[in-house]
Amino acid sequence: MHDVIIIEAGRAERHYWLDLWRYRELFRVLAWRDLSVRYKQTVIGVLWALIRPFLTMLVFTVIFGRIAKLPTDGNAPYALMVFAGILPWTLFATGLSEASNSLINNTSLISKVYFPRLIIPIATIVVAFVDFLISFCILLVLMVWYRFLPDWRIIVLPVFALLAFFASVGPALWITSLNVKYRDFRYVIPFLVQFGLYVSPVGFSSSVIPEQWRLLYSFNPMVGVIDGFRWCILRGQSELHPTGLFASGAVIAFFLWFGVHQFRKTEKSFADLI
């Protein structure tokens, strides 16, 4: 006899994480679907993943670097510093906004087939991660352009990339499950992302924040991530504040736990509410 599946009201799935592992193939296929559909019927296709961050970098460099004359980190070129911030920010922002709408974009799947619902938002964030890898090429070009090569610190970069990934997973899970019930959140997200772009040190260095506010500022999880990116890419010319990094990490961990918790709590009613 195979193992018996029991369906009951309010019963927590005992093999939840095992089930998630069993459905890894669906996860891969969904991520692949989103990827291959993403730039279908566009003229320049995947170039969109390069153009958007590049133009943002240009604008920020001109406005914050040239016009507002904000200081860069050490002697790193301003454009490079800005781009080191745009990379994780774009990953976070696209991940968050796409994942938040992922459940309602897959209504037919959710109301007709069973699978661990966690797959859908995470597969969407993986797509954002691929975009991130593509725009990484711009960074390489910029480094060659400015003849600015990174040192050993660059090997820590994947850790911070992962941190950026998790920073978007937590809130995305929470908001996407709320979005199923209350569609208001669909309108909250674009606003939140735009707002976040200005309160996070994307166009400027976090060193322009007065020292006494630094810790409080680090409770914005993206502060730690962006500082980490700059530390890795700019040969440590931007400082890494251990307490600030810890604060950001703690906030990310909390949201990750909270997001998964909320998602799992409401997961079973998705099909009824969507």
Added chain:
Amino acid sequence: MSENAIVVEHLSKRYLIGHRVSQGGKYSYTLRDVIGREINNFVRKAADLARGRQVVQGDEVEEFWALRDVSFEVKQGEVLGIIGRNGAGKSTLLKILSRITEPTAGRVLLGGRVSSLLEVGTGFHSELTGRENIFLNGAILGMTQREIRKKFDEIVAFAEVEKFIDTPVKRYSSGMYVRLAFAVAAHLEPEILIIDEVLAVGDVEFQKKCLGKITEVARGGRTILFVSHNHLAIRSLCTHALVLHNGIAMPKYDAITALEHYALQRQGSIGSSWTRPPDLAKPEVHFVSIEIGLEGGQPKHILDCRAIIKSERKTRPACITVDFADRNSTVIMQAEPKCEPFIGGLPGMYRVDLRIELPLLIPGLYTLGFWIGPHNLETFDWIPEAITFEIVESPTPARSFPYTLNHGSIVVPSTADVTMLEELT
């Protein structure tokens, strides 16, 4: 549990539904009413949000039990049909068994891998090619990539889309699309298969093919739950059937008995006369009331029908037809009386008296559907299940064994002369 593949115990499911309250039978559309209603709605929704409850559209929220205390068991290898009218709770039951939605009360034990086919082509993406969609849809239905690769050629051949396999499915005709979608699903190999109404796709030829495929799967010893309005499919496929009525399940019977129970229950709600319900829309020319009377006896039964028809404005002259359906809702014959003169033309009330000579019918309940229109392609009004009548007498009094629908409902008058040619010793 060892013998049973599925055990359902006291299963219930509740939904919340919203209504719009209408005042005096009509919506009020004045600005004041709309604002008042919107404010009320907003306050209620905000309160729901604060309490973390579901947001329901409408002015009044009502509980609705889609399933109530349903219990049954399905043995390993059994093919169980589920029948019932629209809204009887069939789809809700399947959704709970497929783990898409959670029951409000009760529990289900499932012994084995479940695949459910609630809709053909779930997750198909129109931008992707046929080949890519096979892999995508297969993964969604729970197949591994290896399984799909192994069955790929079989799937493509079954769907008959070899030529277009690398074309995006948005360029497919709807028939090809549906064939491909069903082909993927038909090659699933779970221990328990749940199917909802998928036979209603494609042309007749393809429907037959699908039915054949499902029969083949059923013979393979898999447990199947099968919802269909197609009584023929239920009868030929299922060993047992469960009738659902307003969320309540009748006991499980063998398929034929269950179908008869269902027919009785359905026809029990249709009378021997019909009056237009007030909430039914009124076309320009419509039936107001219909009554019938059965006269004589087999083999010379006469059905008298009297229909009152109202024509609200000047229209083209029309005529009437009457459809006869048997217990399985299969239409078995039609009466097309020649209307002399034609009905209508000018606005007014009309009375039409029909006299229909019935052929020999096997005992049972028959349902009449009434149609009126100026041309076979244009309909004024159509009442599909208006009236029911029962034939009690046997068509051939000498016959001693009972009649079943398996051999049709009409008995053809016939004679046989028997002559012994030679006696063998």
